[in-house]
Amino acid sequence: MDGSIEFTMGLSQGIAWPWPIAVYLFFAGISGGALSIALFIRFFKKQTTNTPFLKAACLTSLVTISLGMICLVFDLTNPLFFWRILVFYNLNSVMSVGVLALNAYIPLVALITLFAMEDEIKRIPALSFLLPIIEKLRCLRSPAEKAVLVLAMSVCAYTGFLISALIRFPIINTSVLPALFVASGLSAGAAVAKMVAVGVFKEELHSPDMKVLHGAEWPIMAAEILFIFMLAMSLFSGNAGMQSAFAAFHTGNWAGVFWIGVVGIGFVAPLLLNFATSKAFSHSAKALYMSGMCAVVGMMCLRLFILYAGQNFAV
Amino acid sequence: MSENLERRRFLKCLGASSLIIAPLGCSSVKEEESSNKPHYVMVFDQNKCIGCGDCKDACNKTNNLPEGKSRLLLEQQSGGVAGEICPHCGKTECDCERKYVRVSCQQCKNAPCVTVCPTGAAHRDEKTGIVTMDASKCAGCKYCIGACPYDARFINKETDVADNCDFCLNTKLSKGELPACVESCRHDALIFGDANDPTSYVSKLLRVKDSVRMKPGFGTEPSLRYIPIVKVGV
Numbered sequence: 001m002d003g004s005i006e007f008t009m010g011l012s013q014g015i016a017w018p019w020p021i022a023v024y025l026f027f028a029g030i031s032g033g034a035l036s037i038a039l040f041i042r043f044f045k046k047q048t049t050n051t052p053f054l055k056a057a058c059l060t061s062l063v064t065i066s067l068g069m070i071c072l073v074f075d076l077t078n079p080l081f082f083w084r085i086l087v088f089y090n091l092n093s094v095m096s097v098g099v100l101a102l103n104a105y106i107p108l109v110a111l112i113t114l115f116a117m118e119d120e121i122k123r124i125p126a127l128s129f130l131l132p133i134i135e136k137l138r139c140l141r142s143p144a145e146k147a148v149l150v151l152a153m154s155v156c157a158y159t160g161f162l163i164s165a166l167i168r169f170p171i172i173n174t175s176v177l178p179a180l181f182v183a184s185g186l187s188a189g190a191a192v193a194k195m196v197a198v199g200v201f202k203e204e205l206h207s208p209d210m211k212v213l214h215g216a217e218w219p220i221m222a223a224e225i226l227f228i229f230m231l232a233m234s235l236f237s238g239n240a241g242m243q244s245a246f247a248a249f250h251t252g253n254w255a256g257v258f259w260i261g262v263v264g265i266g267f268v269a270p271l272l273l274n275f276a277t278s279k280a281f282s283h284s285a286k287a288l289y290m291s292g293m294c295a296v297v298g299m300m301c302l303r304l305f306i307l308y309a310g311q312n313f314a315v
Numbered sequence: 316m317s318e319n320l321e322r323r324r325f326l327k328c329l330g331a332s333s334l335i336i337a338p339l340g341c342s343s344v345k346e347e348e349s350s351n352k353p354h355y356v357m358v359f360d361q362n363k364c365i366g367c368g369d370c371k372d373a374c375n376k377t378n379n380l381p382e383g384k385s386r387l388l389l390e391q392q393s394g395g396v397a398g399e400i401c402p403h404c405g406k407t408e409c410d411c412e413r414k415y416v417r418v419s420c421q422q423c424k425n426a427p428c429v430t431v432c433p434t435g436a437a438h439r440d441e442k443t444g445i446v447t448m449d450a451s452k453c454a455g456c457k458y459c460i461g462a463c464p465y466d467a468r469f470i471n472k473e474t475d476v477a478d479n480c481d482f483c484l485n486t487k488l489s490k491g492e493l494p495a496c497v498e499s500c501r502h503d504a505l506i507f508g509d510a511n512d513p514t515s516y517v518s519k520l521l522r523v524k525d526s527v528r529m530k531p532g533f534g535t536e537p538s539l540r541y542i543p544i545v546k547v548g549v
Contacts, residue, residue, distance in 0.1 A: 005361065005527055005543035007390045007416045010466025016457045077455030078475035084454040088434035095433035095458055165431055166461045167533060311461070315530075 015311045017163075020075040022303040025159045026188075027068030029181055029299065032156035033189020035061040035109065039149040041212055050116050052201035053209045057193040058113040059200075061152070064192075065106055094165050098158040105151040108144050115141050156185040163307070170235055170245035172310035180227035180302075187220045188299035191292040198285060205285055225267060228302075241315035248309035258305045266298015353509040354424075355445055355482055356517055357497070358526060359417040360542040363504035366391060366415040370496035370505065377486045377495035381473045386480040387419035387496060414544055417505075420467045420480035421529055421537030422446055428459035428468060428479070437477065440484060447481035450474055464533045482507065510538075 038057030041047070047054070073079045086103070089096045114121070114134050121127045121134070160178030167173050190213055197203040203210065235246040249255055270291040274282050281287055371385050378386060393403030394413030401409045426446050428437045436453035439446055453476035460468045460477060471478040483494040492498065497505040508517030526540035 004545060005416060005541045006529065007392075007418045007465075009388060009390045009418055011386070011388060011418065011469040012460045012466050013469065016461035075456075077457065077470050081454045081475065084434050084436075084452055085456065088436070088452050090433055090435040092430045093433045093458070095431070095456065099433060163461075165427075167427060168461070168464045168466070314466070315464070 015308070017307060017311065018075070019304065019307075020071040022300075022307040024068045024071040024075070025163070025181070025303045025307070026300050027064040027071065028155055028159050029185030029303070030189045030192055030296075031061040031065035031068065031109070032152040032154075033182075033185035033187070034064075034193040035148060035152040035189070036156065037186055037190045037213070037216070038193060039145055039152070041209060042145070043149070045208075045212075050119065051209055052203035052207075053193060053197045053213075055116045055120070055201050056197035056203070057189075058109070058116040060189070060193050060196050062109050062113045065102075065109060065155075069102075069106070094158065094161045098155075098162055101151055101154050101158060105148070105155055108148045108151065111137065111144050112141070112148055115144075153182065156182045159185075163310070166310075168314045169310045170238065170242040170315060171231070171248055171313055172306060174231055174234060176227050176230050176234070177306070180224065180231065183220055183224040183227060184299045184302055187217060187224060188295050190217065190220075191295035195289055195292040198288060205283065205288065221267060221270075228262070245310075245313035245315075248305075248313050252309070252312070254305050254309035254312065257301050258309070261301025262298055262305060265294050266301065269294040269298075352511065353443055354511045354538065355422070355443060355488075356508065356510045356521070356538045356540060357422070357482065357494070358506040358517060358520060358524075358540045358542060360504045360506070361414060361416065361544045362542060363502045364389070364415045364417070365502060365504075366413060367501070369499045369501065370417075373495040373499035374480075374483075377483060380478075381471065384469065384471065384478075386478065387417060390416045390418050392416055412544065416541070417539075418465075418467065419539070420446065420463075421465050421535065421539045422480075422482065423535035423537050425535050427462040427464065427533075427535060431458045431462040433458065437479075440481075443484060443488065445481050445484050445488075446479065447484050448477060448479065450476045453477055464530055464535060465537075 034057040038054050042051075042054055073082050076082060085095075085099055089100070091097065114130060115138070118131075118134055121130050157178040160181035163172050164174060164177040194203075194210065194213055197210075198205060232246065232249055235242045235249075249258060273287050273291045273294070277287065366389050368389060371387055371389065374380070374386050375384075380386065391402060392414040393401055393411040394409075400407055401411050403409075403411045403414075422445065426437075426439070429439055429446060432438070432453075433456060434452045434454055436449045436451075437446065437459045438449060455470065455475050455477070457470065457477070460466075460470070468477055468479045470476070482488060483492075483496075487494055487498075494505075494507055497507045506517050506520055508515040510518050510521060512518060521540065524542055525545075526542050528537045528540060
């Protein structure tokens with residue numbers, strides 16, 4: 001940093017990637033996370049029926065990835081140029097690899113959602129045109145689910161790799177970011193799918209599936225905390241540029257987002273809701289919704305913090 | 316006896332195989348060919364720049380850039396302009412020497428924008444090796460802008476695609492002319508040429524003058540070099 005010559009101004013005038021990208025990272029994380037967890041449980045327990053949790057996860061995943069794509073397209077300088085990303089590829093680019101993954105992921109998610117929602121589709125006469133399609137493609141269900149599990153994890157991780165390729169930003173340019181995004185995607189995805197399963201598909205609060213999920217939540221959260229701690233420590237003990245970026249954790253508005261949003265709402269609140277309240281409350285549907293919302297808000301704050309604080313603290 | 320024969324055969328094989336392998340190793344000198352390719356570099360001499368801004372105006376005009384946008388900027392690092400605060404000492408009136416720095420695409424040999432671009436719109440021109448844009452491929456995702464360690468890329472509001480200084484590749488170089496900024500500089504603060512050509516002025520200059528690169532720690536190997544003012548003390 002003590003070069004004999006340096007310049008500090010830039011030509012781009014502002015932040016290259018604003019909030020829609022954070023929202024996209026958020027939706028893609030939830031989509032991949034929800035489906036990964038649901039398919040893990042399905043394969044692990046060798047389930048063959050359409051469980052309420054699988055239905056919820058499929059629906060959540062399809063809706064969130066679609067919303068994410070909308071964010072992505074509208075963040076382009078000119079959304080009408082969107083087709084160019086689909087036509088031209090550069091396999092050195094993380095984004096291009098991600099587009100290939102999403103090209104396979106989105107249709108496959110739609111397909112396994114069709115299979116999972118078969119009963120619901122039968123009940124709605126307007127959707128009966130889908131039934132012959134389901135019948136014809138039924139043989140593809142098992143391979144599609146396996147492929148989606150791999151792709152869902154890839155989509156989660158890809159959002160981390162996508163931005164960690166930006167070498168100018170010490171907070172973003174870290175190898176732990178993809179792992180952090182997978183962990184936070186899993187926890188928020190599971191939280192959303194759980195809420196949808198209980199709210200829409202009438203899953204019982206203490207069914208075996210839900211018990212597995214409750215058990216899985218805490219180790220995932222612990223991993224998330226560990227990854228954030230690793231990120232902070234690598235900045236704290238890094239070179240001059242990294243050390244100056246460490247200030248993001250204790251100065252400015254984004255430090256507030258981090259401590260209140262990520263730590264307070266994302267980690268402390270669910271812990272308090274589950275362990276500091278009476279058993280009657282912590283086992284109620286109200287507690288489930290509240291801690292679920294906390295996980296979602298915490299995850300959104302994490303993406304916003306990483307993206308904005310990351311870009312503000314450039315080298 | 317048999318031991319001796321084995322050894323002899325072994326040595327024979329060794330000799331024969333070395334005859335076959337050695338020329339293979341020598342034939343891998345193809346790099347000579349690629350170094351015949353030009354490596355265009357620009358040198359900014361801070362000792363000569365007075366901050367007149369002619370380079371910027373010439374660039375805007377030549378490359379048809381929209382109002383208020385430019386592929387290059389001049390950052391004033393010290394020295395007062397009437398009524399403005401000196402960026403170095405913070406006073407409105409000071410004796411600091413006026414220093415300017417050219418801010419523009421550094422034309423990296425190892426360019427992050429090219430690696431990161433999902434469509435190949437930000438690419439390296441095959442003939443010249445200059446990093447330039449294929450506007451018909453750019454989707455406007457701004458990945459290159461975030462990836463550039465020098466913040467030297469921007470969105471051209473007229474075309475909605477990313478833009479960068481490409482040494483006037485399509486507007487001037489293709490006609491055999493010098494980049495517009497170099498042509499317009501009255502003080503010879505900008506020198507441009509092929510560093511791979513030992514007879515070019517720029518390679519002679521780089522041989523005798525100390526020059527530095529911006530943010531070398533990123534390992535991007537910029538082709539834009541700077542000759543800083545290095546006077547120290549009084």
